[in-house]
Structure formats: C-alpha cells, structure tokens
Amino acid sequence: MKSRRWRFYVFVVAAAILLVTALGATAFFATDAGRNAYAEARNRSPQSLIRYTLRRLEGHPKLEWIAHPGLYALQRHYERTPPPGSLPTLGKGQQTTQVATPTADASATVRVDTEAGILDALFNAKPGTRIVIAPGQYRFNKTIRLGQDGRPREPISVRAIVPGSVRLNFTHTQGILVDRPYWTFENLDIRGACAPQEDCEHAFHVVGAAAFTTLRNNHLQDFNAHIKVNGLNGEWPDHGLVAFNTLTNASARQTLGSVVAFDLVGASHWKVQDNLVTNFAKLHGNRVAYGLFMKGAGESGRFERNLVICSPSGVSEPGERVGISFGGGGSDPGVCREDGCRAFEHRHGLAANNIVAHCNDSGIDVNGSSNIVVAHNTLINTAGFSARKGSTKVRLLSNLYEGHVSTQQSSLPEMEWNVKAEPATLFMNPDGLSFLWLDRPAGVPSRAFVTIDFKGTRREAITLPGALDERLP
Template sequence: MTKTLFKRKARRHRQWINPYTAVALGVGIMAASVVLAVNSIDVPPRQLARYIEHRAAGHNTVVTALAGGVSKFFTAQDRKGDVRVTAQAMQVGAAVDAIPLKEDRIGARQTIFVNSSAEAIRAIAEARPGDAITFMPGEYRFSGTAVSASRVGEPSAPIWVRADRLGTVFLKLDMVEGFRVSAPHWRFENLNIEGTCQDHSRCEHAIHVVGKAHHFIARNNVISDFNAHIKINGAGADFPDHGSIEGNTLTNLAVRNTDNPVTPIDLVAASHWTIRRNLISDFVKAQGNQISYGAFVKGAGSHNRMEQNLVLCEDKLRAPAMQRVGLSLGGGGTGSAFCRDGRCITEQQESVIRENLIAHCSDDGIYLNKAAQSQVRQNVLIDTAGIAVRFAQSSAEISGNQVDGTIRQRDGALLRSADNDTTSGLGLFLGWHPVRRQFDDRGVLAGLTSRVQREDSDKGMESAARCLGLRTQQVVDKASTSSKACQP
C-alpha cells in the first residue's frame, strides 16, 4: 500500500515538471515581464528606437548592428501601414477661390498698384492708413536687406500688401528676411512667396512680425522654402499681440540644410494670436539637433490658439533620422532674454490646441513644455508618437482627442484626460493601430466613434472633421458645412 502511494506521488511529481509545462510557464513569465516592462517604460516605439540607436553609437559593429535591427523593427511596428493623410483630402490652406472675409477690405481708402520690386518697396515705405498696396500679376525678385513695413496702420484703416488673386503674383526672395513688420495693423494676403537662397541658413523668414506690430494678419498666402516662414517676437518692452495667421499654405520643397531653427510658424513672447486653418507641411531640419516643429508658441505668452490646422510633418519629404514635432505649446524652451516676463517661469499660459489634424510625425504630434492651464481638445493624431506633457509647470486638460499613439505626462506635469481614444503602449509595439484604421487608403477619415459615453467628444470630432473638410460616413447637411459652423 505504501509503495503504491509513493508511485502515485512520483507520477504526479513527474507530471508537474513535464518539460512542455515548464516551457509554457517560462514563455508566460517572459511575456508577462515584457508587457510589464513595455508599460512601465511609457515610451512610444519610434522614440525608443531612436534612443537605442543613440546609446549604441560608438560601440563595436555587432552591438551597432543589433541595435540597428531592433530600432528598425520598433519603428516599423509603430509606423507601418499604407494610410497616408494628404492635403488633397482636406479643405485647408491657401486657395485660389478663397472667399474674402467681409472685413477684408473695410477701411481701404486707396489702391496702389505696383509693377516692380522697387515700386513695392517704395509704396510700403511710404504707406498710409487704408492703403491697399497691390502687386500686378507677375514675378518679383527681392534681395539685400528686409523690406521694412514700419508705417502705422489704424484699426479702421489697416495697410494691405496683397495680390488680387492667389497664384498671379510670385515673390522670389534671396535674403535673410523678406518683410519686416514693426508697426500695427498690417495685412498680407493672396501672395506666393518663395525663398530662393542656395544657402538655407540665409532664407530665415518670409515675414518677420516684431515689437509694436500688433493686430497683424496673414491670410491666404503660399509660402515655401524658409526656415521660419512667419516669425513673431517682441522687441524690448513691445510685443506684437492679437495677430492672426489664417488659411495659409506653409511648406518646403527640400530638406532644410541648416542648423538654424526650422519651424514654419515660430511665435515667441506674443499673446492672443490665432493660428487657424493652415496647411503646414515638410519642415525637415538636416543639421544641428535635427529637431523641427510645425508651429510653436512659447516665450511666456498667453491665450494663443492653434485650431483647425492640417499639419503633415512628412508629406512629400521623408527623412526618418530627424525629429519632427507637430504643434507645441512651449517648443524647446526660450532663453530668458527673449521671454515676455524675462524669466519664462511658464512658456505658455491658458493657450489652446483644438480641432487639428496632425499626421506622419517622427516624434510627438502635440508637445507641451512648461505650458500652464492648457487645453488640448478634439484633435486627430495619425502616425505620431502621441501627446506629451512635460515639466511641473505644465497643466493641461486633454479631452475628446483621437490619438494614434499614447498620452503621456513627464517630469511632474499634471494633466486631466477624458474621453480620448488612444492606443496602448503594448499595442504600438505589436503594430496595433485602431485609430489609424479609421482612415482609408486615400487618407480620408472613414468613420467616427459612436459610443454613447463619447457623445460629446464625437460631436467635437465631427466638428473638427467638418471644419477640415474631411469626408465621413456620417451625413453632414449643407448648413453644417458653412463657414459659420467652423468659427470658434
């Protein structure tokens, strides 16, 4: 009897240590460890891939080859797929048939036609309130020092620099700055402006808005091949507040071979700006830190808004080694000498990023750096690292966004996240992209979520899609697609 019991126990023991069971148990433990490790890292695959390559640099060939393979695998998992969001699917940016706003020509007292670069420079230098300086159709070349727009316009009589119709006037600039606006109430509209510098470090800004140039407006322009197409900053104690950049196309036709900052809309220390319905694309920086942004507002400004823009970090240009961020409150930070308060305790205060579509960025789609009381609402992010909020000075309400990536807080940042569609970190490493699948192979939004608990968010997302001209599976009546429906 005793021997029989002993044999039964031995058999049970042998069954317990069956090699197949041991292997399965080991695999399970390893899988659980990987899941825990990935979730604890809280870094998207594309960013981890870049970190691995950086850490392996300078080691022996075996290490660098292994790191390169792992990096390529992580990047492929994060960025794989045939979905390409394209500008052709949207209704943003400059357009030949753009409908003038009612207030566009209010206050115009006289139209001054110019037929040469010299005439344009003279007319701008001698401008009076209400002048509409209008280029006749043709090509105009500028070089040397910036064209100074220093005459003061009035609220009821601004000064225009314009063409009658987009695509008829082409300004070719071979200069560090094209137009330097230092006085209030200037408007630039319907212009095609191109940087022609062979040395990319020379073509810095098409338009530089500085100091007392408050209430500036740039509308329905196509600007290409600059480092910071539109640059805004203070001068001394003066700041160009209450500006607007609306309905423009800002792009580059080639990678920028410069170590200067590359950011199509570069706003420092100004407040109360609206950046709306612009197409911003292909801002690749090849030298220096190789980090570029589609647009940022920083330098201790406040109450700035970036809304209903289409940001394509990679449209026609691809450069996987560089870092491209979509939109940012705070950018990469500001030197104290350039801060509105002289310190930049916060880079931004009470600013908003809403209803934008941001796609194909090798880094974060939205990045908040020392941005207090921020709102990030109803944005769509496709093929980006997601949304990152960083540093203890940052606080943000992040709601109603569809993020093909993760939402992360770092270094003591505070955020309140509600009603967002995101992808888990593990899902990204496994190549799982449910938000991305809502776009078809033409880069058109194929559908919106319809869960009851997401009703408010869905309404916001439908609004964002409608205002960007995205076709959806839901029926949108003609009244809802009017320009009035897309106003803030």
C-alpha cells in the same frame, strides 16, 4: 559535423549572453537607479525609445549589426510610411479663391508692378491704403520694410487679386519685416531662394509693435521659420491672425538654426487657424523640427482646425518632427516676456480640431506650459501626446488618437472622453488622410468652447471625439 558543432556553440554562447543580460537587467532594475530608469522608459513613446537606442549604439559596429534589424523592424511598425503620391489638403492652406472679402472702406488703392514699386508702396503707405500687386514674379535681395502704422478702422493691406498670381522670391535672411500694427498680407506666394539654403530664415518676421497683424491665404515655401513672431524693445505683437496659409518646404532644411514653420515667442492672443503645415525637417544640429509652436511666456494662443503633416514621406528619416507644441524646445530667458519664462512657456492655450499626421515624435506636445487645453484633435501615425518639463494643468479632452500619452517631469494630464484606437479600424484609409468612417466611436458631450469641427461644421450636444464630426442619429 563541424558545421553542426559550430552552430551548437553559437547557440550556447548566444543563450549565455541572453541569460547574463537578463540577470544583469534584473539586478539593475532592483536598484533605485534601475527603478527610476524603468519609470522614465515607461513615460516615453516607443518611437522615442527606439531613436534613443539607435543613438546609443552609434560607434559600436558589432552591437549595431546585432540590434539594427530588430530595431528597424520595430520602427517600421510604429512609424508607418505614408502612401505614395500627394496627400489631400482637406480644404486647408491657401485657397484658389478669396478667403475674405476685401474691405470697401480703403481710403486709397495703390497698384504696383515692379520691385521698386513694391518697396516704395509698403514704405510710404498711409492708414487705410490697399496695395495691389500685379501678377508676376518679383525678386528681392533685401528685406522689405514698412513705413507707417495702420489703424483699427484703417488697416493697411497688401494683396494679390488672384491668390497665388504674385510670387515674391527672397534671397535674403528675412522677406518682409512687419514692425507696424494693423497690416494685412493676403493671397501672396512667397519663396525662399537662398544659396546657401540656411540663409532664408523667414518669409514674415513680425516683431515689437506689430499688433493685429493678419497673414491670410498665402503660400510660404523654403524657409527655416516661415513666420517668426517675437517682441522687440519691450513691445509685443499681440492679437495676430494666421489663417488659410500653406507653410511647406521642398526639402529638409540644411541649417543649424531652428526649423519651425510657425515660431511664436512671447506674443499673446494669436489665432492660428485652417493652415496646411507640411514637410518640415532639420538635417543638422539637434535635428529637431516643429510645425507650429508658441512659447516665451505668452498666453491665450489658439491652434484650431489646422492640418499638420510632419513628413509626407520618410517618416523615420533621422531627426525628430513634432506637430504642434506649446512650449516648443523651451526659450532663452533673455527673450521671454515679463518673468523670463520662470513660471511658464505659454499659458491658457487651446489646440482644438487639428489633424496631425505622420510625425515620428509627438503629434501635440506641451512643454513647460500651464493651463493648456487639447480638445477634439485627431492624431494619425504620431507618437501621441506629451507633457514635459514642469507642465501643469494640462487637459486632454475628447481627442481621437493612436500612440502614447507621455509625461516627463510633469504632472499627469487630466483626461476625459479621449479615444485611443488603431485608426485603420475606424477610417477607410487614415494614412492617406481619407476619413470615411468604417466604425464610428461612441458620441461624447460637446464642449462649450469647441462649437465647430475641423471642417467648420457645427457640433451638436452629442458629438464625436476627434477633429471630425458627423451628426449622430
């Protein structure tokens, strides 16, 4: 009898709390502040709202005890756990064979097989030199420096004959400082081996005068920002190419600094194509990590045909992971190009034919940027798209996605021919990155600036939304 009476009292108290909460919420949302809060909440993804609520509950054990089970259940619904085992690379990242045929017009070939030989060759190479590193492992406790400029018709190249046969291990802040134009690095395996881990910042740091840098078919692992690009002394390293590289980490980064696999600030006209970017997370500080971003008032950057997997496992681990971003987290005005980022973080950018998967935040984010086109991308198990902090003239065209289109302090993106759908209704095993069609969506008109798909297949006049095309009857 006492047990029944106790349960009855608990029920009455719980009902009273719910009633008071509902009445309080109704009264709050009738105010201007409440209406603003409601509008702001509607513009955020469910994933973002869940993380925000979990943070607000920290330090309140009784409320955590009540709310956590429901919040974690919601989180599991919106942030699915990828299947166990390795996910396929879908032909992206470092390839086992040559991606580009070496130029035949090298004026000299220098072969090196020691750490000292590598340092000497890169510092003394003349325009047109091809530096070939013998297979093996090489360890450096200082930054490798370049000594001379390459030229448009006489670039300087550094390469392994067999992709991945040369491993450069760095125990220093940055591996290779690229501050000269027309240099190419390809087929290398570069690893961060720092203790503590946070000391390994960059495999490549491309700065200042290093225009027309090419980074192709490399494997870069265990850095905070594997590739960092920024200005120096009023010069900007424009017109770079990053193609068929693997950017990854063996574990979450233990650092307070930025965690961004490709981190470009201020440079313009960079092409980032056919890369595999995976497993980037930040344990300390704000715990926000990015796969690829461009910011700092550069322009005309292109992210094309990349596979970005934020979290191959542990999607809901603490912190936020964003796939691709124009604007990133915003720039310090002191490191921005020309106008100090007052007008834009990046403009005239294009993100096309990318597949972004397993991110607990936005798959593609536009932050304080202008004239950005996001076309024919496929987003799997992410929070969707976001446009925030004054972004203008954002166009979402012919994308295939699940999730949310959120706007915060920005104008609503222009949207055409996008398809929002549960991927499991369209593909055989989307969470496992198997994209065999179960039910193809209706075709959409092709875009003149997106002529091929994720695999490099030519798109017809009528094509499919998303990154992957299949010729329609």
